[in-house]
Amino acid sequence: MGGPERVARHRSKGKLDARARIEYLLDPGSFQEFGTLVGGEVAADAVVAGSGLIDGVPVMVGAEDFTTLAGSIAPGGNAKRYRLAELAVRHKIPLVMLLEGAGFRPTGAHYGRTPTDLLAQARCSGRVPVVTGVLGASAGHGALVAPVSDFSIMSRQGAIFTAGPPVVHESTGERISKEDLGGPDVAIPSGLIHNLADTDEDALDDIRRYLGYFPSSAWSYPPALLSDETTEPRATPELLDIVSRDNRASYDMRQVLDVVLDTPDWFEVQPGYGDAIVCALAHLGGHPVAVVANQPDVWAGSIDAAAAAKAAHFISVADSFHLPLVFLADNPGMLPGRESERAGVLRAGARMFVAQTTATTLKLHVTLRKAYGFGSMVMSLIGFDNQAAAYAWPGATMGAMSAAALGLASGATEDVAAKLREFELLASYHSAEHMGFDELIQPDETRDALLIALRRGIFTRQAAPEPVLRTAILP
Structure with missing residues (x-):
């Protein structure tokens, strides 16, 4: 030297x-x-x-x-x-x-x-x-x-x-x-x-x-861990205490990940930027996965430009190396407001949308409490989007926007506003009736449902992996 x-x-x-x-x-x-x-x-x-x-x-x-x-x-x-x-x-x-x-x-x-x-x-x-x-x-x-x-x-x-x-x-x-x-x-x-x-x-x-979460190249699949007690199915009743039924109550999504994933020593990517979304590398059933989860502790989970840009890059990297994507949605939509618009929230959101819709890897989705508008779409809650599994908790609310916002935007009368609120409370059931979700699952079934779907989806790996070819123009 x-x-x-x-x-x-x-x-x-x-x-x-x-x-x-x-x-x-x-x-x-x-x-x-x-x-x-x-x-x-x-x-x-x-x-x-x-x-x-x-x-x-x-x-x-x-x-x-x-x-x-x-x-x-x-x-x-x-x-x-x-x-x-x-x-x-x-x-x-x-x-x-x-x-x-x-x-x-x-x-x-x-x-x-x-x-x-x-x-x-x-x-x-x-x-x-x-x-x-x-x-x-x-x-x-x-x-x-x-x-x-x-x-x-x-x-x-x-x-x-x-x-x-x-x-x-x-x-x-x-x-x-x-x-x-x-x-x-x-x-x-x-x-x-x-x-x-x-x-x-x-x-x-x-x-x-x-x-350690990645294969050596895009010509191979991520290495799975040997099975032990951490990789096995287990109920997750702790989620009932972590996640309030009140949609306006915040909680730390990291606590959910600690419970759902194999162990709580998962690796967070970019925790100091775009913190309305948590991006994590982890193991589920011993298989490396990439988790994209809304963070209700920040902006009530609303997705701002930084969070969307972070997630778009993370999704592309995970897809490039065949890591299954796990989306945990709990957000009221993209973050509105003058500062958010000046930051380019729609363009960043479009980048995240393109990244997740063009992803060819295994995709799993769970809506925990709410998912509205474009915010739900960038979190892979969109029909015919090649998800290996899509679940929601009973009572999850969804739609173009919340009933309260829709009532104000449309100038609805009190009677109409009440009907909108009632429809919102039943949204998950109506969606499930039309196969909007594969199934409504109880919170304590969350890990097991994801694990079963992941183990089933892994069987798509019946051909030699190759680098991902992307044809979409990045917004």
């Missing part, structure tokens, strides 16, 4: 160096490096690259070495990064990039038509899982791998930006710190980075956890 002094200075800040990060991430002794002579006197040309194992599964991994010329990218390093992504697709294994670098290095060399690493990384999308860890300041070209990744995570010492503070000052006159420019307080609320970890080690632990 950059020599004992620079490495020691780097480690004194509580960060691992590039090689220590790779060693921590991978199974012990499994790293096989390539391109060690690239860069000549510049050690590994400031990027450590190779392959290794995570829980016995091969991965390609690259780590920018900040102790060597600030982890900057020269033609040799660019070629190594390209080779990492090329081999990931060729061998059908995940790609992990660990970032802490200053972007392109001013070398005087002309790149011309030399293939850029981003071209190869983009070709990984939807074919192999791509994960990025931002473990220090990452600027310019090097930072661009994060937004094209399936999943990105940042340590508290991380920062990511188009250009660093010196370039910002030269270009705009603004003086700003790297933390204020692209630290966690910027990158997480903007939605650029999915998850935040306290330390390098925590971030690397989460990368290992995340990849």
